[in-house]
Amino acid sequence: MNLKQLSDRLGLSQTTVSRALNGYPEVSEATRERVLKAAQQTGYKPNKAAQRLATGKAKSIGLVMQSAPEIGGDPHFSEFLSGLAEEAVKHDFHFVMAPASPDDEVNAIKRLIASGYVDAIFLAHVVDPDPRVDLLRSSSIPYLLHGRIMGDVHDYPYLDVDNEGAFYTAAKLLLQLGHKRFALMNGMERFTFAMRRKIGLEKALAEAGLTLPSDLVHHSVMSDQAGFRAMERFLARPERPTAVLCASTALALGAVRAINKAGLKLGTDISLIAHDDVLSTLRPENFSVPLTTTRSSLKAAGARIGQRLIETLEGSSDLPDQELWEAELIVRASTGPAPA
Template identity: 45%
Template sequence: MNLKELAALLDLSTTTVSRALNGYPEVSVATRERVVAAARRHGYAPNQVAKRLATGRTLAIGHVIPLARHQMINPLFAEFISGAGETYSIAGYDMIASVVPEAEETEAYRTMIAQRKVDGILVHTPRLLDTRIDLLRDLGLPFLAHGRDSRPERDYCWIDINNRRAFLRATDLLLDLGHRRIGFLNGMEHLHFAQRRRSGHVAALSARGIEPDPALMAHDEMTESYGYESVFRMLSLPDPPTAFLASSIITAFGALRAVSELGLRLGADISILTHDDDLSHMPNSGAVPLFTATRSSIRAAGRRAAEMLIALIERPETAPRSELWEVDLTVGRSTGPRN
């Protein structure tokens, strides 16, 4: 199927379909989603050879993945890449991933740009003051960060969720249920999203006159075993928590395993509230979901990040430079009033 046939099928002009596939802001969200869904359903892909010749671009997006303990080569990362990959494919772009030792990350960016392998770069999981942002800005290639660092947000392009507000709301819900001892299972706190989550949690506690207890705060890679071990440790304290707030549904499943092994009833003896990235292979679904959760789709974030970066490459003067998403708060079976 070619562009003209796809446009005829949708009863739209070829210009509208082309603009929708390339993320132009003047195309409504509903129209863009309709066009993208039809393109995916009918296997439409643009002629990449012709587009490369016409534009002089590589039609490729770069991802540099350092082999570090904290790097999200896990279900969350895979879900984000799946969403981004869908958008790349429909827009006629390839994805080039360079997996390197952490010490070689900077050189990988320089090589990718010097060899003209890519038209843009997507940066994952910004740190507090991320030197990658300075490097890419100096090298002059379009880039977009999935998340933010601690510099002024106008200085670079990004997409993020409102982590601070999400965790403030989550903590408020547990406090409204009467919980005053809340175990906080955060991500790695040299990453900026984790700092924002801690800030929201602490702000909610402080607003109720509750002094944050360091013994109830943990931060590490967001794995199942981390959740399991942290909950066991905190529940052995002289004054244990009655609720837990987890930064990932993967960590929450570890917390649930510990609670079950200790013979405690979820939502009655112990409450667990989690951030849930709406993973396709680990759904928190049903008429009443298992976990009470602040919810966002990381696959949708991957799709939108790719759209924004492609727009930045193809029309930098009008492309959206940032988006901040609010999250949903869904009540499930994992929370209840403090006993």
């Protein structure tokens, strides 16, 4: 059933039917009702491709999804997506996900823009320098970043968590507790969120006259296995660290397992603070020793980004173009005074 068939059936022109359906005023209430009813009965749904072609709008948000054989599902990604979806469903938006190998992302974005399939682009996993950001900056499609590039010039719309501040504050707490030997279990080095977390930690250490030895810095994907292995390596050091900052609760999960396995007591022998993205399947308060965390909900970020993108597209946005969310430091049992 298409518009022509529907209008033939009603003995009306496509114009009138289209207008009736889209709520334009120049159509009598009587016909509007008749049209609406017929559409209902026949189950008529407009063809989005045609709509998109005619209007240039499609109520859709595009995103590129990194794909490679060695990349598995990322719980952080799906948590974020669920937030985005929650907002999208309210406004009848959908997503177009273009999978791309990591070295082909720029092209994937280009295709996405040119495809005429999406009204806006969302971008995450910001690196620095980030050619994808340059591309979006110079194109005319609305877009929004989750994260920022490095430096202080932010002439692009973003939503980011104050990662530097989060880890700075976390480190401060551990310093106050008397810790001197720190380790960092971070996300992939190329991501700016990881860079900023490291900077935050180093800044706090520098203020205390301390430094972070490079072999006590670990970069990897944020999974429990990676955390387990990294912690084992940390603990194998002659002078093992007493304070560990961890970029995700997923990493922390593995780290804690390694700590237990080594017969050490979390919160006593070793203190740990993890960044908590509020993954719905991994809550820090449910760890055997509840985790002290810096918290910022990834799902909430997703929802907010959806909201901002959609409002921009509907032309009603009075939301800020740049947002920096502070993470909350929530103290639980995994932090304690440095062992004597």
